[in-house]
Amino acid sequence: MQKKKLLVVLTAVGLLGTSAAAAAGASGLVGKVTGIFHKDIVVSVNGDKTSLNPVYINGKAYLPARETATELGYVLNWNSKTKEIQINSKEEQAVEYLRMLGVIVDISPTDREGQYRVELLGHGDQRWMILNIDKDTELADENGKAINVADLKAGTRIMAEFGPVIALSYLGQSQAHKIVVNGESLVKEDVIQSVEKTDDGWQVKFGETKDGQTTTSIILNAGKETGVITSEGIDVPFANLKAGDKVRAYYGPIMTKSLPPISPLHYLVVMSDVAQLAPATIKEYQELSWKNMPEDQKSHLTTKKEDALVEEVDSGNISVMLATDAQKKRLEEIQAANGKLISVVYDTDQNALIGPISMIFDPESKMFLGVLPRK
Numbered sequence: 001m002q003k004k005k006l007l008v009v010l011t012a013v014g015l016l017g018t019s020a021a022a023a024a025g026a027s028g029l030v031g032k033v034t035g036i037f038h039k040d041i042v043v044s045v046n047g048d049k050t051s052l053n054p055v056y057i058n059g060k061a062y063l064p065a066r067e068t069a070t071e072l073g074y075v076l077n078w079n080s081k082t083k084e085i086q087i088n089s090k091e092e093q094a095v096e097y098l099r100m101l102g103v104i105v106d107i108s109p110t111d112r113e114g115q116y117r118v119e120l121l122g123h124g125d126q127r128w129m130i131l132n133i134d135k136d137t138e139l140a141d142e143n144g145k146a147i148n149v150a151d152l153k154a155g156t157r158i159m160a161e162f163g164p165v166i167a168l169s170y171l172g173q174s175q176a177h178k179i180v181v182n183g184e185s186l187v188k189e190d191v192i193q194s195v196e197k198t199d200d201g202w203q204v205k206f207g208e209t210k211d212g213q214t215t216t217s218i219i220l221n222a223g224k225e226t227g228v229i230t231s232e233g234i235d236v237p238f239a240n241l242k243a244g245d246k247v248r249a250y251y252g253p254i255m256t257k258s259l260p261p262i263s264p265l266h267y268l269v270v271m272s273d274v275a276q277l278a279p280a281t282i283k284e285y286q287e288l289s290w291k292n293m294p295e296d297q298k299s300h301l302t303t304k305k306e307d308a309l310v311e312e313v314d315s316g317n318i319s320v321m322l323a324t325d326a327q328k329k330r331l332e333e334i335q336a337a338n339g340k341l342i343s344v345v346y347d348t349d350q351n352a353l354i355g356p357i358s359m360i361f362d363p364e365s366k367m368f369l370g371v372l373p374r375k
Contacts, residue, residue, distance in 0.1 A: 097161040098125035185250040220265035289344035320370030
């Protein structure tokens, strides 16, 4: 809303209460006036009486600026630098909507007539939300043209404004104020064939098996803008994805005509039952592993610290190398209790010969227990 402003430029410094002595120093800018204060005359605004009383000077009624502005619903400010009285209209407090850029997972009508429930996955102020769309929700395409709710479907990429109130539930729920459609995504539920690091991000490959042979059917390119989360809404680093993970991918619709086709990956939902570590936990073990990495091995690493694969593994029959007696004792205690361990894996330029470096930690004490034997 544009602010309505009435600007009064002073021609007399003394109008805001300057003393006679100060006014005398402003020769040419001020002059003395004589007025009569009328307490018997009451000013009303829209029929409501106010406490204002005018001063009559040379037959004209004058009112105090600040009090008059307040009674009329304005706010008065004094700018000492520009010698201006600024009177601004009171505005309704602007609503601060939350925003998400994402993809529709599901949309369905509710029991209330004209209302729809939209499950939205994306990034912004929230990662996963339930939004209610009704007759008050503004729906438009990228060009501002109004659209119908029937144009929304699973896979539609949108920008959503909602809130500011969010119900404390999982998933969070809120009223959608505005929905802008940005395009469509294709949706694929499948098992990952492989995940590879590239110069620009990551490549996620999916394959199909025919006549006993597995081939790559599509390659999805992921960048910094690609979101990866579990079905519980927890962020998943790309380094934690692996072959065999069941995922739902939102991608395309643009695809190359190559074999296999290549398409941009927008979002990836990890649907495997394997527990994913929280991002803060992953970062913590990446830091711990880096501190415990022998300096002579760091020059052989091809994996950056922030890309190291961190996952929870069964202690099973794991044996570690270069362990002290204390480390070996702690490992035996964990194995006796069928406990879990944390593994941090770095690829090296020696992978083909002796394999990657796998460092093992105790998740309870954060103790470094040693490294797994390399090939």
